[in-house]
Amino acid sequence: MLEIVFYILSAITLGTAFLTVVSKNAIHSAIYLVICFFALAGHYLLFNSQFLAIVHIIVYAGAIMVLLLFTLMLMNLDNDDETKKPLFAKLAAVFSAGILGLVLIAALRKAQPENIEYVNSGVDYQSIKVLGKVLLNEYQVPFEFASILLLVSMIGAVLISKKEEKI
Amino acid sequence: MDSVFIIEKSIIIVAVFALTMLMAMYSTWAERKVAAFLQDRVGPNRAGWGGLLQPLADGAKLFTKEEFFPNTPNKFLFILGPAIAMSTALITSAVIPWGDQIEVFGRKVALQATDIDVSILYIFGVLSIGVYGIMIGAWASNNKYSLMSAVRASSQMISYEVAMGLAMISILMMSGSLSLKDITVMQANDGWNIFYQPLAFLIFLICSFAETNRTPFDLAECESELIGGYHTEYSSMKMGFYLFAEYANMFISSTILAVVFLGGYHFPGMAWVNENWGINIGALLGFLTLFAKICFFIFFYMWVRWTIPRFRYDQLMHLGWKILIPLAVINIIITGIVMVLFN
């Protein structure tokens, strides 16, 4: 039962991810990306991590993609506006994508499935209570770093928007 | 998973679904009736007693209207828009506790479709994807007014979601759980949240007005500037879905307000009733209590609609970002200090 769900979800994820890249219309690819995010959230749910799934939906599908769609809708994305990319840029793109693929293949070739025994520690790591404690005790430093990063970007955004007033 | 469990949950889900639809239907009637009464009129009173069959007549009208498609290359997205709006409006009710347990054939049944650990986050998630219904439909309409309305609606919803989440955090700090059931139980034990967190209640109330696109924040469909707003190009039942989704959203957000701040199904003397009259009657009374609270909030939505005029767009953003969010943050800090001092 779960396996079937997994295969369906994987098919949706990969299919929509592929369509995101392929489709010509920017809005369509954004919508495919949203569906892809939902399928990914489904994968998280298969791992029984509700928190991660829902936060993934809120942050990616609910906020980031809405803002992205927002900008896409306001832009005039007609085909004649598209500038011709030089041949060199195209070649460079193909080359870098090829290198990335090479690295991935090399990494996957070396990777071997590790057979670890899963031990039941008795702690439900999906419960937000435990998750919060772990985040704010063991991983407090990275957590704070992440918040500082967000704060800095927020201040930066405010600064950019105030630029014309000469502070 | 035994079959009884599945049957039990299916019954609850169908009942909740039917209740949401029914409430949305009669909200349209109530809206017109309340609007009329506040303006010293009588409102619809021809179809059925007191106009009670009016929603059915409206539905029949919408179904039989001509289905119109604008000249758009995105016919599929045009249909998808109202579908998303409707489904997101309906799936929120899954996590709401409609009452305490009841006992059927010696089996305790919780009056809730599902009690997940992250109920509140789930609600916020569904709320945040509710924007897609408006955005996609409006963009596919191929109409500048629709697009403008979608831009307004989505930026408004995103901005007010932040303040809403921050206001909610102070409640979560007190309850220590994201489950709506736990929050209700906590309120039953310690008293309703509105008495402890009046500021959070106010912020949450204002934000839920903005989230449901109701006056005074109905800039997305302000007729004087944007014709019909995002549903300008829609007709027949597709437009009906948009309107219906708005009322369903109103019902759901009233429910959340009632559950989170007014103690949900809790009423004074619930423990006594449970002890002396049995838990079935207690649960029934609890459900009726919750229903009364919800109806009050729905009435409040309509009441405010005919009291406060529409905000201007910059006023809206000013209120959201510069007043409500700082207030919510201050509220969190105060809650934290009080909790540390008195616990």
Added chain:
Amino acid sequence: MSIQQISLSGRKMQVSNKEMSFLERIYVWTILKGLWTTLKHLFKRKVTIKYPEEVREMSKVARLQHMLMRDDQGRERCTACGLCALSCPAEAITMKAAERKPEEKNLYREEKYAEIYEINMLRCIFCGLCEEACPKEAIYLTTSKKIVASGYKRESFIYGKDKLVMPLDMAIKNTQSNTIQ
């Protein structure tokens, strides 16, 4: 009294741009006051008149549908002079005159009578000028409170003599009551 001080509604207020107090600036209290105002309207008497069941009471001086009068002997008074049509500001009246035959002496009072007399009720504004203009006291607006019936055809609003002339039995009754006095 200067025009600035006149208040027809009695609720005139001077607008001022004075600084709002703190209570007014946080709006919550003022909004509550507004809510109280609207709430009071919820319980006010409704002004709607539910038409088919309730009918708006007409003024005592209301004069509606026209009537072409008959005299004591039941003869039509109208002589088709056309003064009513001439005086009508809405140009609603039209008529066609005809000569009275000797055997019709008991039908029409004058030697000339209106063969066709039509009032277009879509145009009529019930001003009563026809009544004033009539030299023969033949046309009157009545207190019958008859309102022009709705219809789907334009023709149904053009009232001919069949609808306008006073019914005979009414004329007989009038004559009887007059002679008794």
